[in-house]
Amino acid sequence: SSVRLVDLESRAAIGNIGATGDDRTFQLNGISDGNYEISAIGSGGPNTDLAISSARRITIKGSDVTGIDLALAPLALITGRVNLEPDPKLNCGKHRDTALRETLISVRLDRVEEKPEGKNSRDKSAPATESASFLPALSDAAPNDKGEINWRNLASGRYRFEARLPGFGWYVRAIGFGSANQKPSARAAEANIARDGITLKSADKISGVTVTITEGGASLRGRLAIAEGQQVPPGIRVYLAPLEREASENVLRFFEARAESDGTFTVANIAPGRYWIMARPFDENDPTKLKSIRQDSGFRAQVLHEAESLKKEISFKPCERTADYDLKFAPAVPSKQ
Known part of the structure; x- marks a missing residue:
C-alpha cells in the first residue's frame, strides 16, 4: 500500500x-x-x-x-453488455464484424463542488468524505465479442454513461437494466440510468446494465445564417430537442453541438424522429456550462421551452444525411422563472 x-x-x-x-x-x-x-x-x-x-x-x-x-x-464495479441492433433493411451501419470492438462506452464521474469549511472549524483532521482524487474521473471500456463489458476500480460517486459509436449510422436507443425489448423489471422501472446515471459506494458490484445501440442513426451538417457583415459570436451551440411530447423525458433524444468560428456545425448519431432545432449562446456566467444538456434537467427544460417557442422543426428518417442546412440564429424567448 x-x-x-x-x-x-x-x-x-x-x-x-x-x-x-x-x-x-x-x-x-x-x-x-x-x-x-x-x-x-x-x-x-x-x-x-x-x-x-x-x-x-x-x-x-x-x-x-x-x-x-x-x-x-x-473499489466499485459495473458489469453489463452492449447490444448492437442491425437492421437488414438498412446498410448505414455497414454491418462490420468489428462493430462491437469499435464501440467504446465510458462512465464519467460527476464532480461535486467543494463546500467551504466552517469559519469555526479547528479540526486538524477533517472527516473523510470523498474518494481519493488521484483516481481518473473517466473510465473507458470496449465490449468483447459477446457484447460483455465491465468498468472496474470505480471510486464512490455518481457516474454517467457516454458512448463512442462504431460509425455515423448508429445511435444509442436505450441505457438501462435489462434488454430494451423486454418488459422492464422493478429495478429497471425505478432507475433511469440514461438520465440520472448510477450512484456507487465502495465495494458496490452493479450488474445487468445494458446499452442498446441501433442501426439507423442520422446526421446533420449545417451553418448558422447571420446578417451579412456580422460574425458568429463565440460560444454558440446548436441544440436538438424532441418535438414529440412523449419523448420529452428521454435524454437520449436531446443533442447538442458547438458551432465553429465560421458558423458550421455537425450533429451525428441522431435517433430518427422529429425535433425542434435552435442555436443558443452559451452563457459563460451560467454554471450549466460545465454540464451537457443530457445531464442537467433544469437546463434541458429551459432549452426545450425556448426551442418550442421558436417553432423551428426538423425531422430525420433512419440513416438520413442532411447537409448544407442553414439555421437562422435568432435570440430565443427567455424562459419564465
Whole structure:
C-alpha cells in the first residue's frame, strides 16, 4: 500500500510513501503548514481490483498531525453488455464484424463542488468524505465479442454513461437494466440510468446494465445564417430537442453541438424522429456550462421551452444525411422563472 499527500490549493502531490510493516504505518516528514488531502491505495495492477481509502482533509499549523487512520475499501464495479441492433433493411451501419470492438462506452464521474469549511472549524483532521482524487474521473471500456463489458476500480460517486459509436449510422436507443425489448423489471422501472446515471459506494458490484445501440442513426451538417457583415459570436451551440411530447423525458433524444468560428456545425448519431432545432449562446456566467444538456434537467427544460417557442422543426428518417442546412440564429424567448 502507498500513501499520497496532495496540496489542496495547488492540487500538486507533495509526498508519496509506502505503508510498511505488518501494521502498515507511515510517516511523511518536512511538510510545510497548509491544507492537504491524504489518502491511501492498495497494491494492484491492470485488470485487478484495487482498494483505496477515502480522502481525508488535514491542516498543518506549526505542529505534527498524528493518529491518522486510512481504512482501505474495495473499489466499485459495473458489469453489463452492449447490444448492437442491425437492421437488414438498412446498410448505414455497414454491418462490420468489428462493430462491437469499435464501440467504446465510458462512465464519467460527476464532480461535486467543494463546500467551504466552517469559519469555526479547528479540526486538524477533517472527516473523510470523498474518494481519493488521484483516481481518473473517466473510465473507458470496449465490449468483447459477446457484447460483455465491465468498468472496474470505480471510486464512490455518481457516474454517467457516454458512448463512442462504431460509425455515423448508429445511435444509442436505450441505457438501462435489462434488454430494451423486454418488459422492464422493478429495478429497471425505478432507475433511469440514461438520465440520472448510477450512484456507487465502495465495494458496490452493479450488474445487468445494458446499452442498446441501433442501426439507423442520422446526421446533420449545417451553418448558422447571420446578417451579412456580422460574425458568429463565440460560444454558440446548436441544440436538438424532441418535438414529440412523449419523448420529452428521454435524454437520449436531446443533442447538442458547438458551432465553429465560421458558423458550421455537425450533429451525428441522431435517433430518427422529429425535433425542434435552435442555436443558443452559451452563457459563460451560467454554471450549466460545465454540464451537457443530457445531464442537467433544469437546463434541458429551459432549452426545450425556448426551442418550442421558436417553432423551428426538423425531422430525420433512419440513416438520413442532411447537409448544407442553414439555421437562422435568432435570440430565443427567455424562459419564465
